[in-house]
Amino acid sequence: MREQRASLPGSIIAWVVAFLMFFPILWMLITSFKTEAQAIANPPLIIFRPVLESFAAALSQSGYILFAENSIIISLVSTALAIAIAFPAAYSMAFQPGKRTQDMLVWMLSTKMLPPVGVLVPIYIICRDTGLLDTRTALVIVDMLMNLPIVVWMLFSFFRDIPKDILEAAHMDGAGPRRQMIYLLLPLASPGIASAALLAIILSWNEAFWSINLTASHAGTLAAYIARYSAPEGLFWAKLSAASVLAVAPILIFGSLAQRRLVRGLTAGAVK
Amino acid sequence: MARLELHQVGKFYANFEAIKAVELTIEDREFVVFVGPSGCGKSTLLRMIAGLEEITSGDLVIDGVRANAIPPDKRGLAMVFQSYALYPHMTVAQNMGFALKMAGVAKAEIAEKVQAAARILQLDAVLSRRPRMLSGGQRQRVAIGRAIVRNPKGFLFDEPLSNLDAALRVQMRTELVKLHQDLAATMIYVTHDQVEAMTMADRIVVLNKGHVEQVGTPLELYRRPANLFVAGFIGSPRMNFFQGRAAQPANGGIALELAGGRTLQVPAPAGAVALGSPLTLGIRPEHLVLADAGPLGGQVDVIEHLGAETLLYVKDPTGGTIVVRTDDLARVRPGAAVSIALRPDRVSLFDDAGNAISHATPD
Numbered sequence: 001m002r003e004q005r006a007s008l009p010g011s012i013i014a015w016v017v018a019f020l021m022f023f024p025i026l027w028m029l030i031t032s033f034k035t036e037a038q039a040i041a042n043p044p045l046i047i048f049r050p051v052l053e054s055f056a057a058a059l060s061q062s063g064y065i066l067f068a069e070n071s072i073i074i075s076l077v078s079t080a081l082a083i084a085i086a087f088p089a090a091y092s093m094a095f096q097p098g099k100r101t102q103d104m105l106v107w108m109l110s111t112k113m114l115p116p117v118g119v120l121v122p123i124y125i126i127c128r129d130t131g132l133l134d135t136r137t138a139l140v141i142v143d144m145l146m147n148l149p150i151v152v153w154m155l156f157s158f159f160r161d162i163p164k165d166i167l168e169a170a171h172m173d174g175a176g177p178r179r180q181m182i183y184l185l186l187p188l189a190s191p192g193i194a195s196a197a198l199l200a201i202i203l204s205w206n207e208a209f210w211s212i213n214l215t216a217s218h219a220g221t222l223a224a225y226i227a228r229y230s231a232p233e234g235l236f237w238a239k240l241s242a243a244s245v246l247a248v249a250p251i252l253i254f255g256s257l258a259q260r261r262l263v264r265g266l267t268a269g270a271v272k
Numbered sequence: 273m274a275r276l277e278l279h280q281v282g283k284f285y286a287n288f289e290a291i292k293a294v295e296l297t298i299e300d301r302e303f304v305v306f307v308g309p310s311g312c313g314k315s316t317l318l319r320m321i322a323g324l325e326e327i328t329s330g331d332l333v334i335d336g337v338r339a340n341a342i343p344p345d346k347r348g349l350a351m352v353f354q355s356y357a358l359y360p361h362m363t364v365a366q367n368m369g370f371a372l373k374m375a376g377v378a379k380a381e382i383a384e385k386v387q388a389a390a391r392i393l394q395l396d397a398v399l400s401r402r403p404r405m406l407s408g409g410q411r412q413r414v415a416i417g418r419a420i421v422r423n424p425k426g427f428l429f430d431e432p433l434s435n436l437d438a439a440l441r442v443q444m445r446t447e448l449v450k451l452h453q454d455l456a457a458t459m460i461y462v463t464h465d466q467v468e469a470m471t472m473a474d475r476i477v478v479l480n481k482g483h484v485e486q487v488g489t490p491l492e493l494y495r496r497p498a499n500l501f502v503a504g505f506i507g508s509p510r511m512n513f514f515q516g517r518a519a520q521p522a523n524g525g526i527a528l529e530l531a532g533g534r535t536l537q538v539p540a541p542a543g544a545v546a547l548g549s550p551l552t553l554g555i556r557p558e559h560l561v562l563a564d565a566g567p568l569g570g571q572v573d574v575i576e577h578l579g580a581e582t583l584l585y586v587k588d589p590t591g592g593t594i595v596v597r598t599d600d601l602a603r604v605r606p607g608a609a610v611s612i613a614l615r616p617d618r619v620s621l622f623d624d625a626g627n628a629i630s631h632a633t634p635d
């Protein structure tokens with residue numbers, strides 16, 4: 001077989017495009033190490049003495065720790081809940097499908113096409129009337145619901161890859177539905193469960209719309225934390241950049257550590 | 273001890289009737305084979321016996337107890353699946369011990385029983401491997417081992433050998449028969465391969481389109497098929513069929529007028545055939561002989577040398593192919609004209625509806 005080698009012009013174009021796409025993030029990273037004065041200098045400074053002043057300011061003034069804690073708790077709890085609810089749902093859809101199962105799956109996914117702002121008012125009012133505004137509970141519930149369709153879909157496709165024969169054999173061997181779940185489905189679908197969980201954590205961490213609209217100073221996540229910097233006090237580019245780096249870094253590190261697992265989970269069906 | 277009775281057992285999938293009023297008794301320790309073409313309902317019937325498929329109508333009775341509503345694990349039956357259905361994340365030993373673990377048997381006892389079964393099946397060396405690391409034949413043995421370890425009253429096999437290569441299939445066939453003798457358990461075995469059915473079964477159940485065509489020992493089915501379907505399905509190469517019309521009765525039989533104007537003298541019980549009625553004559557390839565002046569004949573098309581015997585495919589002038597099994601090789605060349613006689617004492621006659629009228633073959 002002939003080896004496919006990228007052509008030189010092709011490689012150059014790819015590198016340029018990749019650099020252009022990556023540039024804003026790079027610039028943000030660079031800016032976060034500048035002083036406010038350096039950050040707004042025109043022409044922009046390329047060579048400067050990096051300082052950690054903006055990071056110090058972002059960390060001390062604005063309760064980064066609280067927001068980070070919120071982000072961690074909300075993404076983990078909402079993911080755990082989503083998996084717990086999606087697991088039995090995907091199980092019954094995969095192993096006891098009814099006439100409408102397919103429709104239901106499509107409908108669930110279609111809810112993801114609705115712009116969230118379309119349901120902002122009702123959800124805001126529900127939260128207000130139940131006293132859930134600016135609570136982690138509200139965001140946990142909303143994030144969980146937001147991720148549920150995707151998690152159900154992922155688990156469903158993992159379950160569907162498990163041959164039905166195996167469950168029937170287990171049934172003959174004396175394992176009812178509950179023990180089939182414990183001894184067969186959980187271990188067999190664990191790569192799928194892991195990658196669905198990773199994806200849900202990342203989506204929930206990055207979720208900004210609901211966090212900004214439903215929380216204030218108590219339950220805001222890091223997404224809301226960044227948003228505060230661009231608001232009334234005017235723009236402090238260096239601090240905003242530092243705050244953004246602080247907000248994005250944990251999930252980037254987490255994501256790159258989990259990347260291999262995530263890719264394996266998402267493509268498991270295709271390469272088996 | 274497992275005696276199974278099926279009384280008018282039927283199965284509907286929505287509006288499709290997959291199994292039609294099956295009436296069957298399987299004796300304790302019998303080796304019964306369900307055979308039939310693909311899609312005829314063999315698996316469905318087996319799965320209803322296993323409890324994996326609901327019985328729409330009729331009764332399944334196991335050892336005198338109506339079992340329709342008994343869950344699969346409480347029927348005392350073990351099943352070996354066509355796909356083997358091994359648990360991929362468990363070792364061979366864990367696969368084989370799973371049922372005992374579910375039953376709450378002590379670890380030491382499980383290990384002992386798994387060891388014993390592994391010895392019978394020559395799996396000792398691979399007990400700690402995962403199914404993925406086994407050959408097809410070994411996987412097959414693990415699937416059987418998983419059933420044996422449970423010490424069930426009866427075994428259900430759904431085409432267990434169809435994924436093996438030919439040599440291994442023949443070997444496993446013998447081993448399963450031996451296993452049946454050693455275990456003294458009832459076995460029901462599903463296959464589409466009539467050779468498997470003939471070589472393994474105590475009794476064969478021939479299924480077609482959801483109903484039972486005939487039940488009998490391999491030789492009964494071979495010698496005295498109840499109808500054209502069984503006659504054509506059992507035996508390889510297939511029985512030869514000739515269509516014709518009953519002409520005048522002649523010395524203890526009838527004269528059968530074949531298409532093309534030839535006439536055959538064939539034995540038939542007196543009064544069994546109305547004159548002029550359409551008939552099909554069936555005769556197996558080994559009951560045709562090359563003769564100097566036989567009533568049949570044609571041009572030799574293909575010759576298959578199988579060593580111990582030779583198959584001749586002869587072009588009938590009316591368009592069909594006559595298959596002759598012979599060891600007389602002197603006079604045949606491809607393209608040669610041959611004349612064929614039939615052994616009248618081996619002829620079967622079938623009526624217009626395909627049901628057997630008479631078999632000249634003694635029981």
Ligand SMILES: Nc1ncnc2c1ncn2[C@@H]1O[C@H](COP(=O)(O)OP(=O)(O)O)[C@@H](O)[C@H]1O
Pocket residue numbers: 285288290308309310311312313314315316317
């Ligand atoms: N779950 C099902 N739903 C609808 N029809 C089915 C189902 N399972 C089997 N059938 C139909 O029942 C018939 C018998 O199937 P099966 O018992 O698997 O045949 P066999 O094992 O003899 O090849 C087939 O026509 C098949 O299409």
Ligand SMILES: [Mg+2]
Pocket residue numbers: 314315316431
């Ligand atoms: Mg089948």
